Amino acid sequence: MPVEKVCVVGMGPGAEDYLIPLARKKIEEADVLVGSPRLTGLFPGKEARGLDFSGEPPTTVSYILENRQRKRIAVLVSGDPGLYSFLGVLARYLRPEEYEIVPGISSVQLAFARLKESWEDAFIHSVHGRKLDGLIEVVKQHPKVALLTDGRLSPREIALYLRAGGIEDREMVVCSDLSYPGERVTRLDMEAAGPQAEDKGNYVMIIRGKRSC
Ligand SMILES: C[S@@+](CC[C@H](N)C(=O)[O-])C[C@H]1O[C@@H](n2cnc3c(N)ncnc32)[C@H](O)[C@@H]1O
Structure with missing residues (x-):
């Protein structure tokens, strides 16, 4: 089975007008959204999971590692993923070829x-x-x-x-x-x-x- 890349999606500063079209496309294609309820709640029809930083690896990272081969996972972060986001944690557990990043407009x-x-x-x-x-x-x-x-x-x-x-x-x-x-x-x-x-x-x-x- 082909392994899906985890997609880390920059959601911009908040309002939907600032969400780039590629981000919306990746979210539509995803089977499950991972992120704060404020972000995942923008897409009510989608399966969603919140963030849990407890444990080592953090519970959310374990979920992603265990499910990424059978589900398309989009990790939603505010602003741009490259600026103080969950990407910093996730990138410690995934190889670069295992994830992609959709930039967002930063605060x-x-x-x-x-x-x-x-x-x-x-x-x-x-x-x-x-x-x-x-x-x-x-x-x-x-x-x-x-x-x-x-x-x-x-x-x-x-x-x-x-x-x-x-x-x-x-x-x-x-x-x-x-x-x-x-x-x-x-x-x-x-x-x-x-x-x-x-x-x-x-x-x-x-x-x-x-x-x-
Ligand atoms: C964990 S950092 C994430 C930054 C994000 N990756 C970015 O590129 O904007 C969260 C902080 O970003 C800032 N921030 C995010 N969204 C904002 C908004 N809509 N208005 C003002 N500040 C915002 C605040 O300082 C907030 O506490």
Whole structure:
């Protein structure tokens, strides 16, 4: 029996308009979708499994390894698979010829599109599931940082941490719920005042030198 390649599909930042046609095709062809209920739930007719990181290998990886020869499996990840996604785990257990990747539009891409700026000079950093340790050095070393967060930290908490580390001369742009109807792009200074600075939701923060306009 031919072995199907596991397909890791980048789902973009959220709204369906940002899902590329090839991603939709791979999802339609799949027998089972693996991913968070937020992503798999977009395709209600499909068999779906959530993510379980417990165990070694993680339970979800074991499921994929055991079933990939008889089922076409699409693993759905938010944004682009190459940026802080489950691909990092999966690639430790599959050989390159055993999987393929469909790129997605990253939250970082969309954040810079909203800012109407290029981002080849941006340093991408994540505090998703990690402590803030190291962020001060990253911000001191890089004039433009795109920071991925995880819903635990508000922009104000990040600003306070940076100020305690001696960083005062930066602007922070908080890009929340990108592509969704409630999308917000808010510029904050290091005082990080105002209700939006308290929001611990789904956001990318761009930290950069202050601009004159
Ligand atoms: C585990 S990382 C995955 C990043 C993803 N692979 C990408 O390319 O965007 C999840 C983080 O990405 C950011 N993110 C993902 N979708 C977002 C959205 N629609 N709006 C704002 N930030 C988003 C948030 O910082 C979130 O906590």
